Amino acid sequence: xxxxxxxxxxxxxxxxxxxxxxxxxxxxxxxxxxxxxxxxxxxxxxxxxxxxxxxxxxxxxxxxxxxxxxxxxxxxxxxxxxxxxxxxxxxxxxxxxxxxxxxxxxxxxxxxxxxxxxxxxxxxxxxxxxxxxxxxxxxxxxxxxxxxxxxxxxxxxxxxxxxxxxxxxxxxxxxxxxxxxxxxxxxxxxxxxxxxxxxxxxxxxxxxxxxxxxxxxxxxxxxxxxxxxxxxxxxxxxxxxxxxxxxxxxxxxxxxxxxxxxxxxxxxxxxxxxxxxxxxxxxxxxxxxxxxxxxxxxxxxxxxxxxxxxxxxxxxxxxxxxxxxxxxxxxxxxxxxxxxxxxxxxx
Amino acid sequence: xxxxxxxxxxxxxxxxxxxxxxxxxxxxxxxxxxxxxxxxxxxxxxxxxxxxxxxxxxxxxxxxxxxxxxxxxxxxxxxxxxxxxxxxxxxxxxxxxxxxxxxxxxxxxxxxxxxxxxxxxxxxxxxxxxxxxxxxxxxxxxxxxxxxxxxxxxxxxxxxxxxxxxxxxxxxxxxxxxxxxxxxxxxxxxxxxxxxxxxxxxxxxxxxxxxxxxxxxxxxxxxxxxxxxxxxxxxxxxxxxxxxxxxxxxxxxxxxxxxxxxxxxxxxxxxxxxxxxxxxxxxxxxxxxxxxxxxxxxxxxxxxxxxxxxxxxxxxxxxxxxxxxxxxxxxxxxxxxxxxxxxxxxx
Numbered sequence: 172x173x174x175x176x177x178x179x180x181x182x183x184x185x186x187x188x189x190x191x192x193x194x195x196x197x198x199x200x201x202x203x204x205x206x207x208x209x210x211x212x213x214x215x216x217x218x219x220x221x222x223x224x225x226x227x228x229x230x231x232x233x234x235x236x237x238x239x240x241x242x243x244x245x246x247x248x249x250x251x252x253x254x255x256x257x258x259x260x261x262x263x264x265x266x267x268x269x270x271x272x273x274x275x276x277x278x279x280x281x282x283x284x285x286x287x288x289x290x291x292x293x294x295x296x297x298x299x300x301x302x303x304x305x306x307x308x309x310x311x312x313x314x315x316x317x318x319x320x321x322x323x324x325x326x327x328x329x330x331x332x333x334x335x336x337x338x339x340x341x342x343x344x345x346x347x348x349x350x351x352x353x354x355x356x357x358x359x360x361x362x363x364x365x366x367x368x369x370x371x372x373x374x375x376x377x378x379x380x381x382x383x384x385x386x387x388x389x390x391x392x393x394x395x396x397x398x399x400x401x402x403x404x405x406x407x408x409x410x411x412x413x414x415x416x417x418x419x420x421x422x423x424x425x426x427x428x429x430x431x432x433x434x435x436x437x438x439x440x441x442x443x444x445x446x447x448x449x450x451x452x453x454x455x456x457x458x459x460x461x462x463x464x465x466x467x468x469x470x471x472x473x474x475x476x477x478x479x480x481x482x483x484x485x486x487x488x489x490x491x492x493x494x495x496x497x498x499x500x501x502x503x504x505x506x507x508x509x510x511x512x513x514x515x516x517x518x
Numbered sequence: 519x520x521x522x523x524x525x526x527x528x529x530x531x532x533x534x535x536x537x538x539x540x541x542x543x544x545x546x547x548x549x550x551x552x553x554x555x556x557x558x559x560x561x562x563x564x565x566x567x568x569x570x571x572x573x574x575x576x577x578x579x580x581x582x583x584x585x586x587x588x589x590x591x592x593x594x595x596x597x598x599x600x601x602x603x604x605x606x607x608x609x610x611x612x613x614x615x616x617x618x619x620x621x622x623x624x625x626x627x628x629x630x631x632x633x634x635x636x637x638x639x640x641x642x643x644x645x646x647x648x649x650x651x652x653x654x655x656x657x658x659x660x661x662x663x664x665x666x667x668x669x670x671x672x673x674x675x676x677x678x679x680x681x682x683x684x685x686x687x688x689x690x691x692x693x694x695x696x697x698x699x700x701x702x703x704x705x706x707x708x709x710x711x712x713x714x715x716x717x718x719x720x721x722x723x724x725x726x727x728x729x730x731x732x733x734x735x736x737x738x739x740x741x742x743x744x745x746x747x748x749x750x751x752x753x754x755x756x757x758x759x760x761x762x763x764x765x766x767x768x769x770x771x772x773x774x775x776x777x778x779x780x781x782x783x784x785x786x787x788x789x790x791x792x793x794x795x796x797x798x799x800x801x802x803x804x805x806x807x808x809x810x811x812x813x814x815x816x817x818x819x820x821x822x823x824x825x826x827x828x829x830x831x832x833x834x835x836x837x838x839x840x841x842x843x844x845x846x847x848x849x850x851x852x853x854x855x856x857x858x859x860x861x862x863x864x865x
Contacts, residue, residue, distance in 0.1 A: 295734030387642030
């Protein structure tokens, strides 16, 4: 039977969750390939049923891929974009789940061949734990999934990604890459830094053990982000530093206001808490409505999948590709291609 | 049948959860009385089965009470301590669940009659929502419950409170009131302020709606504490200001370090994230062992309950009390006694 192929590069928490979610569709006829510079990750993903096949080389992994997910930290994604071009079929779709978009969009435009469609993506989902064993098929259920198509991406390729995102239960919405990074700095990257600062503050104090004894769920929640992947965090800081420094200044200004209210005493402090409580309750109970994706009406997920994956159109197209991808590389070469040249081995 | 009586003053999230937890014990022969300045709260608690009886006056509520829980914000607890003395039986036990302990211990020593045993308490548990309808019988399951006995409290009275805390599934541990407040400032009160600052920073920015659209679970977690009860938050700041200002300074110093690492670039940032990730993972996977309560070996919860509540010893003692508590007060008087003189009506 004709099969289309989806390749997931990076089988950590996000990549394996993408795999689990897409693999669970009963009507699927696409094959899911997984690849990771840590082959144990990919093997775990395979055992979990997130991927159908684990491959040991970038060439093999990209051969015949209709859709490629880059589910790695953003600097690793850069290196992949540099390396993957020669192995991609004309018309292939490349998308990602990286935390920052601006630099990545630029690199995709620079490194990918013209006939390849790049559509930036970012699911607003995560867990405290990382690695494939923390993955869940429903990780993206109800989550916002930012979509930033490159100018060169065809409308049809955007619709394919929208369809996949919807198939995973997420709610896609369009956003410009630079705009994404500005707001992500406020709601995601600065909170990460605050979480790290809070944990370090207590952990490095002489009374750590006593403090830890009375730390409740509030402290755990407020420091959860500090348990996130260090490479991902570092890459975020490298690729979005200006916006993060801006919001760090604004955060410190808010803390100054609170200090002033503390000094002023009773009423201003109560007013601050009461208005914040009210505003946040409104935010939680009446979430701001998402903009519908603009542009042509998107076919439903099933139409999408049927049209482009189940129906095998892309497969037909891919069959026409030159069969130039028979080489295998050893693990060391794979590690280099997947960005392991970076000495910070932590995922 | 002879019944001992437990009175819960303040039937919000915590008080109603205490009631639900204690009411669910199958072998209990104690009666649970609930009282709240907002009688709708107490009526809701009654409907939920958290209390057996809702009463409309402080006198009536305290009549024959063997154990009194003050489950209100700390400044309201102060007013209750001022007012409740005349209605308490000799040998009665008063405990609380307030967020700060130092001032409260002082007020208890100042206002309560000599024959009353005060044992400060603080369960490290909470939820985003407040009010009785958010209460849960298992809210304290596995939670740390700080116990700060006053010097005047008898060993037996401390054992009763330990027994109740264990009966609710919590893990009691002794701590000095001042020490409690110092560490609570670090792991609970400063995080609350950081949460408020973070939410206000984004909420008050011009891009709030765009930012909210891409805000994920991280932002929700990091701002959860900002949805807490405003009166409770204000009371914490009033009664623990010095410690909080101290930790606010240390938090800002941590943020400065991060800013320096951001400026320095790649490696120092990665090291910071990696060491923090490691330290926090250790904290989560290998929690610091709690000190066992010192002093005489505590009887088990069932021994405790049997000895002092089910066995009716306290009831026998209470029967000897002068029956001076037949007066009822109207709601206005009740509201005054329960601290509603304070114009900040929010619970």
